[in-house]
Every structure is written in C-alpha cells, then in structure tokens.
Amino acid sequence: MKRNEILKYGLFALVGATIVYFIQKDFRWSEFVANLKQANIALVVLSTLVGVLAVLFRALRWQLILEPLGYKTKLGNAYHSTRSGYLVNLGIPRAGEFSRCAMLSKSDNVPVYVLIGTVLSERILDIILLLIVIISAVMIQFDVLFSYIDEKVLSKLKDNTLVLIIGVAFLLGLLVVAFKAKKIFSAETAIGKAAIGLFDGVKSIFTVKKPVLFVLYTVGIWVCYLMMTYFIL
Amino acid sequence: MGISGGLSTLVFSSLGVIIPAPAGSATVSSVYIGLNEIYNLPIQQAKAIGLVMFSANILMIIVSGTISYIIMAGRTKV
Numbered sequence A: 001m002k003r004n005e006i007l008k009y010g011l012f013a014l015v016g017a018t019i020v021y022f023i024q025k026d027f028r029w030s031e032f033v034a035n036l037k038q039a040n041i042a043l044v045v046l047s048t049l050v051g052v053l054a055v056l057f058r059a060l061r062w063q064l065i066l067e068p069l070g071y072k073t074k075l076g077n078a079y080h081s082t083r084s085g086y087l088v089n090l091g092i093p094r095a096g097e098f099s100r101c102a103m104l105s106k107s108d109n110v111p112v113y114v115l116i117g118t119v120l121s122e123r124i125l126d127i128i129l130l131l132i133v134i135i136s137a138v139m140i141q142f143d144v145l146f147s148y149i150d151e152k153v154l155s156k157l158k159d160n161t162l163v164l165i166i167g168v169a170f171l172l173g174l175l176v177v178a179f180k181a182k183k184i185f186s187a188e189t190a191i192g193k194a195a196i197g198l199f200d201g202v203k204s205i206f207t208v209k210k211p212v213l214f215v216l217y218t219v220g221i222w223v224c225y226l227m228m229t230y231f232i233l
Numbered sequence B: 001m002g003i004s005g006g007l008s009t010l011v012f013s014s015l016g017v018i019i020p021a022p023a024g025s026a027t028v029s030s031v032y033i034g035l036n037e038i039y040n041l042p043i044q045q046a047k048a049i050g051l052v053m054f055s056a057n058i059l060m061i062i063v064s065g066t067i068s069y070i071i072m073a074g075r076t077k078v
Helices: A003-024 A029-038 A041-069 A075-091 A095-108 A112-140 A142-158 A161-179 A190-205 A211-232 B002-018 B026-037 B043-076
Strands: none
Touching: A041 A075, A041 A112, A041 A211, A041 B043, A075 A095, A075 B043, A095 A112, A095 B043, A112 A142, A112 A211, A112 B002, A211 B002, A211 B043, B002 B026, B026 B043
C-alpha cells in the first residue's frame, strides 16, 4: 500500500473515531435503550425494505442511461452491482462507485469508462436533487429554520464585528470571482475543462429514450429516501 | 414531526453522507445534531433516532450487499 493510501485511510479512520467519540460522549445508555424500546420494529423493517426499492429504482435508471449509449444490461446485474457497491463503500468511502462499474463491466461487457461516466452523471443529478430537497425543506420548515438561524447565528453576528468583516470580505471575493468568471471558466483552464466534462456528463442524462420514466425513477429514489427517514421518525 | 420533519431529517442525513467517514457514520451525528439543535428534541431521543436510522441501513447493506456480492462474483467469476 502506498504512503498516500495509508494516509487517506488513516484519515478516514480518524474521522470515524472522532465521530464515535462525540456520539458516545455524555451518552446515557439507559435512556437510549428506553427510547429504542419505543421504536416500532415493523416500521424499521419497512424502512429497510423501502431502501431495497430505492436501489431497484437506481438500477432501472442506470439501465435507462446506458440504453442510448448502445448498451443493454440485465436488471439483475445492475441491481446486484449497485447493491454490492454500497457494501464496498462501507469499507472504503466512494470506492463502491468504481467497484459497481467494474462488476457490471465484466458481467454485461460494457466498457468501464462508459459506466464511470454514467455514474458521474448520476452523482451530478443526485446533487441537483439534494439541492431541490434542501430548498423544499427550507421553504416548508422556514419558521423553524429561520428562528434557529436568527437565535444561534444572526444574533451572534450582530455583536461580532470581526465575523461581519470576514463575511463582507467573502461576499466581495465572490463578486470578484463572478466578474472574472469568463476567464476562470474558459476552456483552456483546468477548472474550465472539468466544468465542460461535468456538463457533458449531465448532457448524457438528456439523451435517455424514455425521459418520463427516467424522471419517475429519479423521483422514486428520493421518495424512497424520504419514506425511509419518515418511517424511523 | 410529519412528512415535513422527515424532509428536514433527510437533509440532515444527506449532509452527513457528504462527510467521507467510514460507513457513512457521520449521518448519526448530523441527524442528532439537526434534530436536537433545530427541532429541540431531547438529545438521547435524537441520538436514538440517528443510531436506529444508521443501524437499520448498515444492517441492510451488510446482509443484502453480501448476497449481491456473492451473486455478482458467481456471474463475473471475480
């Protein structure tokens, strides 16, 4: 194992250990067990089953993205490689995305770089949907969130000149970047090339042959995620 | 908390997934901090919710992920 890899996995382990420390710190097990006993096990099981459905939607959507590129894959293989990718992610964060591509590549004879491109498109789409979910949550729960921000952030900012100066400097920096955007994001620069690559990835989503089905699967994935959370609450 | 509370909790857990911690363990913290700080849920209850969400998910990934991995290993002769 290379030194960089050892450092990377060491860092992951450190992040994990820190999280475990903060979770167990001041943890009252008796209260936790009492709360756990109140949990409806049937709903917890239902939540995990909805999770299976979310992966099925993801596999179906992956097939749809691959179709216009000229590759037909078996649903079972797309599902199982996605599922086992989650298992790999448990050990090495993000490695599951590559392993699922490698598996489907072997089982269905699809070039691995094509699959990685589609996974990249999926991830971009997920980020867009996550932003939509965040905006929806903020709009629906505006009163709760605003009173929290007002109490914990804005009220403290009013009394802190240094933070205000940093905030204004940050906004001015953003303005400078916005004015220089054309130069920064031009096709010659590394940022520009990355942006063009990402844009090409997103474009492949719009070439799907069944756009309605594609949207339905995408919405289905996020509805499943919402229901998984809701059942536990 | 209803569906809207579920939506907020989904946001908390999704933000936790972004942190590259082993097995997505940062979701436990992001969920309980969000529920405790913003929704004023008692800390033990908020932690219990975060842990149940995380444990159920992990258990499912381990069980079904292993089954899927074995199936794919057979199909690809890994």
